[in-house]
Amino acid sequence: MSGTSLGKYQYKDAIEIAMDLVEESKKRKNNYYHYVGHNILGSSYYDLNDTLRAKKHYEDALIAAEKTSNDTLLLGAYNNLGNIYSEDKNTTQIGIDYYNLVINLAAKLKNEEQILNPTVNIAWTYIDNKQYKRAWPYLEKSWQLYGNRKDPFIESQLSNLTGRYYLGVNNLDSAAVYFEKAVQMVEQDSLILQASYVYENYADFLYRSGKFKDAFLALERYNDYKSQIFRQERMQEIEAANIKFDVAEYQKNLEIARNEQVLKDEIIERSRETMLIMIISSIILIIILLALFKITVSRRKLISELSVKNKELVRAKEEAERLSILKTKFFSTISHELRTPLYGVIGLTSILLEDKSLSKHEEDLKSLKFSADYLLALINDVLQMNKMESNLVKLETVPLNVGDLMRSIVKSFEFTRLQNQNSIQLDIDDNIPNNLKGDPVRLSQVLMNLVGNAMKFTERGNIHIGAHLIEETETGAGILFRVKDDGLGIPESKHEVIFEEFSQLKSANYNYQGTGLGLPIVKKLLLLFDSEIHLESEEGKGSTFSFTINFPKDDKAVAPAISSNDIANQIDAGKDGAIGKTILIVDDNRINQVVTQRILEQQGFTCDISDNGALAVEKVRARHYDLILMDVNMPGISGLEATRQIRKFNALVPVVALTAVEIEEIREEILEAGMNDIIVKPYDTTVFYQVIYRNISSEVVPSPL
Structure with a gap:
């Protein structure tokens, strides 16, 4: 009956029944019921925050449990005293010693169910005292004991403690995993009290991780839950004060009833005690109001500080966006500056590999080309990652x-x-x-x-x-x-x-x-x-x-696949069509001019060279060209501007852009300028020939890949 009343928070009834049980157990010298009575009294006073009385009754319960030699009773007595002593920093070690007594006894009894709670409590105590090395073994053991259970309250508590541990040892990646898991569980199961603990620690983690905006949002969630708890706690504190008053009054009336014959003057004393209790209750209420005021002031101060941090975050975001734009421009520029010389290296190496007189250097030339190709691949990887971070990649x-x-x-x-x-x-x-x-x-x-x-x-x-x-x-x-x-x-x-x-x-x-x-x-x-x-x-x-x-699937008819041999045959067939065809190479880089010219002359084309856009325009005015290879970035008149001028008096000559810039960045500008196609440097020779043949004459156009 007393345990039922305690479970329903009917503390007055629980204490009344428990006291009768203690008195009856003394008469009958029954240590078991003596333990039960003191244990219920200790739990009642512990819930009412009367730790002194709670400790006294828990100690009496331990004495009774030791007399019964009942290990199950000892487990409960040790754990209760561990809870009392571990909350006071001056008696932390005593509390841990009691928890260890529970663990050792439960292990002896092979009762793993009783080991989990004291193990978690020891880890919690050490983390509260920032003794992380001591906390970890108990925290790790707690997870093992928890196993595959499905208890959101315990699991969220363990996840929160683990996040606090990793935050304490500055392992932010691991801390993130456990805090996010704890947040998910408390939100899913509406664990209000546990949620306040989780969001408070999660906000601290985000702030230390430099995620100030997320930290601000987490603190807002913490304040929301804290407000809910505060409202609940305020009602509980007022009810606890009333319950304490009722319990004290009951104890006084019980004492009067037992000593009615010899303590008739207790009526006067009762008035004094009642007054004292009223005064104490008033003081408690005043303290509560002061605490409310202090919390309100602190909350306003915190909101003000968070507002300042939020402004700093906005400025930081704007600065990050500015730096991101600069980074994108930098990568665009550096890609051109790196690919241009690589074009010369890869192109000249490819030409030298085809020179039969240099066959004894073939392996060295292959190694050189491989190194250049590998360097190009590294450059492309860095540029690819930059584009994906900027959300510029589309399928x-x-x-x-x-x-x-x-x-x-x-x-x-x-x-x-x-x-x-x-x-x-x-x-x-x-x-x-x-x-x-x-x-x-x-x-x-x-x-x-x-x-x-x-x-x-x-x-x-x-x-x-x-x-x-x-x-x-x-x-x-x-x-x-x-x-x-x-x-x-x-x-x-x-x-x-x-x-x-x-x-x-x-x-x-x-x-x-x-x-x-x-x-x-x-x-x-x-x-x-x-x-x-x-x-x-x-x-x-x-x-x-x-x-x-x-x-x-493609609804259109499937074209037959083109093999590598087919491509080679098409290029060889194109040589006859290349004879008598003249191509104007417009490039300000001397090495690039030589490489492009030699590659074209190997197919039988006649080449003319122009060092800049202005000269190219004049040459196109003066004579006929079958195709123009136009570098995009040149000093003076750019390739785009030169193409626009050529299109004013010649709309038919094919103009193919030759550029080291990322094609996605400049494709629209190239097409709007009037160019017909694009070749990105450095290029594969086979692809280069295909683009040339595709644009120079429909009679020698090989099918594109």
Whole structure:
């Protein structure tokens, strides 16, 4: 009965029944009921914040439990005293000692259910006292004891404590995981009291992480919950004061009833005690009002400070946006400045490789070209990441042949394959439709990065590249891509880290250390395809990267695939059409002029050179050209302006832009200026010839890739 009254917060009834139980147990010398009576009295006074009386009754309960030799009673007595002593910083260790008594006894009894609460309480106590090294073993043990339970209150409490621990040891990444988990749980299950603790600690974490705006929002949530709790606590405090008054009055009346014959003058004393209680109650109410006032003032001050921080955040945001614009401009400029000399290096190397008299230097020239291509790839990775961060990357939807794309990718890695003595196995499902649509450039970037990674960390091994049809409908097809190697492998602890920007695994193969941008680019590009990367890897046993993309089908008739031999035959056939054709090369860079001229002369074209846009305009006025290769960025008159002037008197001559600038940044300007096509430097020679033939004459135009 007393326990029922306590559970319903009917403290007066609970204390009355418990006192009768204590008196009766003394008469019968029953230690078990003596323990139960004192335990209920201790719990009642503990709820009423009367810790002195609560401690006294809990100690009496412990004495009774020891006399019964009942381990279950001892567990409860030790835990109750641990709660009392751990809340006072002067007696923290005593509280922890009692919790350890619970843990040791429960372990002896093999009762894991009784170990969880004291373990959590010890971790909590140490974290409150900023003793994080001592807290961690108990916190880790708490998670183990919790196991697979589904208790939102305990799990949110553990997540909050774990977040506080990681915040205390300055591990902000781990702290973020647990705080966000705690926030989700308290919001989902409407745990108001726990939510106030979680948002208070979460706001502190966000502030220390430099996320001031998010910290401000978290503090607002904390204030909302605190206001709700405050209203509840205020009512509870007023009711507690009334209950204390009723309990004290009851104890006094009970004492009067028991000593009525010898304490008749107690009526006068009762009046004094009543007055004293009223005075104490009044003081308590005054203290509560003062506390309310102080909290209000503190809240206003905090809001004012947050307002200042919010303004600082706005200024910081504006500055970040300005710096982002500057960064974008910087990358655009640097891409042009880096690609221009690379154009000369790659172009001259390609020309020298075709010179049979230099065959003894063929390996050196291949190494030189590979290094230049690798440097270009690094530059493209950095520029690609910058564009994705600026949300400038959009997918195109054009006809896509998966088989041709993958075969082309494998061929591009031939030099690296030979250098590392690897074997490549290409497996393309014959059932994959040929009438798919997608973005071959972005898909190629994904596969190139994955194959490149496999090449870097595999020596004298096997690399398997596959594409398999997993689902086909009338409107589309789902294809599973897989890149597998038997190289170094990736430790499980690094499976998430490798997808972060600029992160790298240590490798003995120092010839292929990159920027650490390949896998982050893969992850972000796949998000554009509504897909995600999956990794299976074990250190020393290789890695497997896989992803699935759903491609729509092309309703138009499927054109026959063009093989590499077909392309080569078309270019060879184009030589006859090149004889007698004159091309004007407009470029301010002498090396670029030489490279472009030699590449064109190998096909039989006649070339004329112009160093600037103004001279190019005059030359076009003076004679006929079959095609103009126009550099975009030149001093004086730019290629765009020169093209506009030429179009005023010659609307037919094909003008092809030759530029090292990112094509997405300048495509619209090029087309508006009147140019017919675009070649991005440095370029693949085969693609270069295709663009030339496509624009110079319809009679020798090979089919585009």
